[in-house]
Amino acid sequence: MSEGESSSRKSDSSEGSSSELDFAGSGFKPLRVLYSRKAQAPVSAARLLDNVGAYESQYKQLGGFDQQFSEERLREIRAANAAKKQIAAPSGQAPVRRFEPHQEMIRVERPFRARRNIFLRIDSYEGPLGELRQWMRERVRVKVYTRREKGVRGFVTGFVEVFDKHWNMALVDCQESWKRRKNRYSENKVCALGEPQDCGQMLRKMGISIPEVTVKSVDRKYVNCSRQVPKLLIRGEQVVLVTPDKESPKVEPP
Numbered sequence: 001m002s003e004g005e006s007s008s009r010k011s012d013s014s015e016g017s018s019s020e021l022d023f024a025g026s027g028f029k030p031l032r033v034l035y036s037r038k039a040q041a042p043v044s045a046a047r048l049l050d051n052v053g054a055y056e057s058q059y060k061q062l063g064g065f066d067q068q069f070s071e072e073r074l075r076e077i078r079a080a081n082a083a084k085k086q087i088a089a090p091s092g093q094a095p096v097r098r099f100e101p102h103q104e105m106i107r108v109e110r111p112f113r114a115r116r117n118i119f120l121r122i123d124s125y126e127g128p129l130g131e132l133r134q135w136m137r138e139r140v141r142v143k144v145y146t147r148r149e150k151g152v153r154g155f156v157t158g159f160v161e162v163f164d165k166h167w168n169m170a171l172v173d174c175q176e177s178w179k180r181r182k183n184r185y186s187e188n189k190v191c192a193l194g195e196p197q198d199c200g201q202m203l204r205k206m207g208i209s210i211p212e213v214t215v216k217s218v219d220r221k222y223v224n225c226s227r228q229v230p231k232l233l234i235r236g237e238q239v240v241l242v243t244p245d246k247e248s249p250k251v252e253p254p
Contacts, residue, residue, distance in 0.1 A: 020032045021033055021036060021038060021039050021040075023042050024042070047069070058074060061074060061077050061078070062074060062077070118162060118164055119162070121164070121165070122136075122162075122163070125165065128242075129163075129165060132160065132163060132169075132242060135160060135244060136159075136160040136161070136162075136163070139159055140159075140244050140245075141157055141158065141159055141244070141245040142157065142158070142159070142160055142171075142242055142243065142244055142245055143155050143156070143157045143242070143243050143244070143245040144156045144157075144158075144169070144171070144234060144239060144241075144242050145239070145240040145241040145242075145243075146178070146234065146238045146239065146240060147238055147239075147240045152240055153178050153179070153238075154176065154177050154178025154179055154225075155176075155177055155178075156171060156174055156175070156176045156177075156232060156234065157174065157175045157245045158171035158172055158173050158174035158175065158232065159171060159172050159173055164236075166236040167236030167239045167242075168233070168234070168235055168236045169233075169234050169236075169239075170231070170232070170233050170234075171231070171232045171233075171234065172230065172231050172232075173230065174228070174229040174230070174231070174232040175226065175227075175228055175229075176226065176227050176228075176229055176232065177224065177225070177226040178224075178225055178226075179218065179222055179223070179224055179225070180222065180223060180225060181221055181222055181223075182217075182220075182221055182222065182223055211227040211228055211229050212227065212228075213225050213226070213227045214226050214227065
């Protein structure tokens with residue numbers, strides 16, 4: 001036997017016999033058909049699909065494997081299914097997205113938390129701030145010493161209406177007293193500013209009332225100024241000391 005005949009017999013056996021390639025036979029082997037060059041499809045116009053899943057999906061849409069395949073009927077079924085999904089929204093109303101019960105948003109109720117303002121924070125102050133709170137509630141007239149760039153500027157007496165932890169405080173019925181140099185001995189050494197001028201007349205034209213300042217000479221260089229102010233706001237950085245004003249009587253709270 002020649003080598004050509006033996007090689008042809010081996011190739012015929014590897015590609016499978018006619019019974020193994022017969023789609024309707026009992027000895028049909030699909031794996032042989034995939035790798036055989038002699039396999040022929042029983043239907044020449046058979047539709048090519050990517051996988052078996054696509055084949056099953058199309059026949060399920062048609063109603064089962066016993067139904068006759070029809071491309072036109074398959075398109076009609078797909079168009080009808082698409083129309084069912086597109087539900088027309090009522091006129092003048094935006095379409096509402098529908099969720100499954102397990103896809104709905106979870107309503108979370110946060111516990112109520114009262115916002116803390118300055119009046120609530122005052123109750124938690126301790127130490128010197130707690131003492132100032134007691135004076136405020138008992139309507140004790142206090143004396144607040146204020147500072148300047150160097151040393152103590154003066155003091156303010158009045159009733160504390162409210163304050164915070166930075167010692168910013170609002171006072172009412174205030175009497176302010178401070179000490180300053182006389183004009184000829186002014187601390188202003190910048191000649192470009194010129195002589196100090198009274199702006200009271202200009203402010204009165206604008207409708208701003210200015211408390212009257214009483215000036216009393218102390219010595220050759222200094223004068224003592226005082227004025228009565230109905231309300232005054234003092235910044236905490238200007239506060240040096242806060243003490244009760246022993247010279248004024250205690251006022252009962254309203």
